[in-house]
Amino acid sequence: MKVIFLDIDGVLNGARTRNPRKFPYVAEPRLVRRLIGLLERTGAKVVLSSSWRLDPIGLLAARYWGIPFVDVLPDMPRSPRRQEVLSWLAKHPRVKRFAVIDDEDDELDDLPLFQPTDRGLSPQIAKAVERYLSGASERTMRLSPIVRLGQNIRSVFKRDKT
Numbered sequence: 001m002k003v004i005f006l007d008i009d010g011v012l013n014g015a016r017t018r019n020p021r022k023f024p025y026v027a028e029p030r031l032v033r034r035l036i037g038l039l040e041r042t043g044a045k046v047v048l049s050s051s052w053r054l055d056p057i058g059l060l061a062a063r064y065w066g067i068p069f070v071d072v073l074p075d076m077p078r079s080p081r082r083q084e085v086l087s088w089l090a091k092h093p094r095v096k097r098f099a100v101i102d103d104e105d106d107e108l109d110d111l112p113l114f115q116p117t118d119r120g121l122s123p124q125i126a127k128a129v130e131r132y133l134s135g136a137s138e139r140t141m142r143l144s145p146i147v148r149l150g151q152n153i154r155s156v157f158k159r160d161k162t
Contacts, residue, residue: 001045001092001094001095001096002042002043002044002045002095002096002097002098002133003044003045003046003047003092003095003097003098003099004038004039004044004045004046004047004098004099004100004101004129004133005047005048005049005073005085005088005098005099005100005101005102006035006046006047006048006049006050006067006069006101006102007049007050007101007102007103007104008025008027008048008050008052008062008067009050009051009052009103010102010103010104010116010118010120011031011050011101011102011103011116011120011121012027012028012031012032012035012065012067012120012121013026013027013028013031013120014028014031014116014117014118014119014120015118015119016119017120024057024058025052025057025058025061025062025065026061026065027061027062027065027067028120029065029066031120031121032065032066032067034121034123034126035067035121035126036066036068037126038126038129038130039068041130042129042130042133042134044099044133045069045070045071046067046068046069046070047069047070047071047072047073047088048062048067048069048071048072048073049072049073049081049084049085049100049102050062053072053073053075054075059072071088073085073087073088074087074088080106080107080108081102081104081106081107081108082106082107082108082109082110082111083107085100085108085111097132097133097135098112098133099112099113099114099129099132099133099140100112100113100114101114101115101116101121101125101129102114102115103115103116103117103118105142105143112132112140113140113141113142114128114129114132114140114141114142115141115142115143117143124141125141128140128141
């Protein structure tokens, strides 16, 4: 089984996503379609890693926007997202290949991380994830080390989600 651990904010929406009323859970249909095409080409399943998973309204919004997820990561408020991913994987030994699509780092350095810019899931990242999941490439796509260091520092201060 192939899995994509999916963040939503910054992946399926971005700086240019229209949201005139500033609603909290908004996805860009064009980016959702790009994700669905990626899933169709790879046969991968989506596990939500997004903070949307922590709010019943967020889960309803994900369904409303057509994000086809099969599961969510466990909520481990004092742990980095990396630990949540590893915990989920430990309980699902049938996973043969996985990728993480997340605009933030949250200590995901040792995992196959694909990080969009502020425009969300690009065709280039979708293609790179496809190549990675098929085994055609081991290349990931990460933001610069300085940006990731800043993200890791920020995540330490917002870690306690209680």
